Amino acid sequence: MPQKHSNKILMSGNEAIAEGALCAGCTFYAGYPITPQNELIGYMALHMQERGGVFIQAESETAAINMVFGASAAGARAMTSSSSPGVSLKQEGISYIAGAELPAVIVNIMRGGPGLGNIWPGQSDYFQATRGGGHGDYRCIVLAPASVQECFDLMRSAFDMADKYRNPVLILGDGMLGQMMEPLKVQSLKVKGQKFKKPWALTGCAGRKPNVVKSFFMNEGDLEKINLKLQEKYKVIQQKEERWQDYLVKDAQVVLVAYGSMARIAKSAVEALRAKGKKVGLIRPITLWPFPRGAFKKLRNKYLVIEMSYGQMLEDVQLAVNGKKSVEFIGRAGGGVPAEEAIIAKVNKIYHG
Amino acid sequence: MDKIYSHPKSLKEVPTHYCPGCGHGLAHRIIAEVVDELDIREKVIAIAPVGCAVIAYDYWDFDCSEAAHGRALAVATAIKRVRPQNIVFTYQGDGDLAAIGTNETIHAANRGENLTVIFINNAIYGMTGGQMAPTTLLNQKTATTPSGRSSQLQGYPLKISEMLSLLPGVKYIERTSLHSPLEIIKTKKAIKRAFQNQVDGVGFSLVEVLSPCPTYWGLSPNQALNWIRETMIKEFPLGRMK
Secondary structure: OOOOEOOEEEEEHHHHHHHHHHHOOOOEEEEOOOOOOHHHHHHHHHHOHHHOOEEEEOOOHHHHHHHHHHHHHOOOOEEEEEOHHHHHHOHHHHHHHHHOOOOEEEEEEEEEOOOOOEEEEOOOOHHHHHOOOOOOOOOOEEEOOOOHHHHHHHHHHHHHHHHHHOOEEEEEEEHHHHHOEEEEEHHHOOOOOOOOOOOOOOOOOOOOOOOEEOOOOOOOOHHHHHHHHHHHHHHHHHHHOOOEEEEOOOOOOEEEEOOOHHHHHHHHHHHHHHHOOOOEEEEEEOEEEOOOHHHHOOOOOEEEEEEOOOOOHHHHHHHHHOOOOEEEEEEOOOOOOOOHHHHHHHHHHHOOO | OOOOOOOOOOEOOOOOOOOOOOOHHHHHHHHHHHHHHOOOOOOEEEEOOOOOOOOHHHOEOOEEEOOOOOOHHHHHHHHHHHOOOOEEEEEEEHHHHHHHOHHHHHHHHHOOOOOEEEEEEOOOEOOOOOEOOOOOOOOOOEOOEOOOOOHHHHOOOOOHHHHHOOOOOEEEEEEEEOOOHHHHHHHHHHHHHHHHHHHOOOOEEEEEEEOOOHHHHOOOHHHHHHHHHHHHHHHOOOEEOO
16 A cells, blocks of 8 residues: 555555455456556555455456456455456456356446557447446446546445445546546545355355356246346346436536546536536536436436547437437547537537527 | 265266267266265366356256356466365366367466366367367368368367476376276376365366267267277377376
């Protein structure tokens, strides 16, 4: 752990995620180097073993996610991390984890795509994260931190939700958030143990019937039943786990909608516009799946979605608003980041009318 | 009178889905006998492959996990690291271990994971309908090499055990066969050694078992055993490599 100065330490988002995971009782990490998340695997290499856990640099992203499958099947709080192309490689494994109902945490510090893309920040993996990503009808819980503090704080929620629902949880950040350094409050750095019982885990069958961890169901009707059970679980998650943050929304004529790093820039735009007397607010989704439809229960006049993509979360906002209000959009990708000035100019253009 | 033969405790008393003359049933039973004899049933965690043995967990009576196709040794690595007190083994076919999972195989071996690997080589993809395996012999006809495997088009039978035996992390490799009672006894000895090695903390141990697939070799069960004896072991010689 870094040296403490007063009650705060300076950390990058990547390191805060790693420290947050360790504090949440993560005892297994497997990963493969990829920019811009290398500080995360580096932090785990430095600190996992001294905290009594297992660190493995895997031979591939594919191996890493399947190691997470194994560690989770054996009862550990297990995690991997990567960036966009590497997370694409993990999709098969995530589907198996969802199918076998294993808890796991997967971090995606998104970069520019498609293909090898580049190492600049991006938010173009939103569809992949929120729609399942791999084969089959499944969902991952997706959390989007917007600060180094939140990178840390959300890790406990991530592991708790993974264990509670026996479901993969994705942390969706971007290269800006991963690399950015901010002060982190150290009083929240408390090690907490596991509180969830795992009678299904593979521990050897001493004193009980053998356990089997699997996602394969060949008998007629069995797989449909499993799917219906998963759908019931997803409904419960949708009802209980929506999270978002409102900022000056109540009287807003225009409500910005942005997540992660993009929400930080949007917030600055809101502050600048408010200083000029414009009634502008911000909805910042914290869970991307389940998408916080509750934030759109009371509809405002206009919405402006801002993403480092060409319109992915945009579709969820459109679904939430359901054609009743106008939804505008600003998006850049491939390393482009919508600037505060561009947001302000767009708001000024759409504010009246 | 001493009881010298009975149903292994680690093997469920259920019929298997395997074809007549298939080697998987024998291999499953040998493993179950060894697990019983070493008294490790309550410690064992098996990883079943994707392939004909995909539901091996329906036959073994101990803890089991599935793994995605080829990833058994990644899954096993993590389970063993998390629970070093357990005895963890993978059971994999030639496609699983030596084609789609070659990377996981080589790296788990090279890390010297203290695991036991039972590698069933029948030179064919059975589950999917008899396609070419990495271990398919030259000129062997399969669904995807209808005129026989050609070295120019499909390369040569992959000798993964020979390759693995070069790695310092690997402690024990032996190739055995199921084509006769004597070879079955030798197979059991090798498998027992591969498990005992893990119990003793020796390190990565693999037994490659040549196993008959009469259905997709287009032979009777008896002819299939003869084909191993007369043809297959020329390409895949039996014995201890390391």
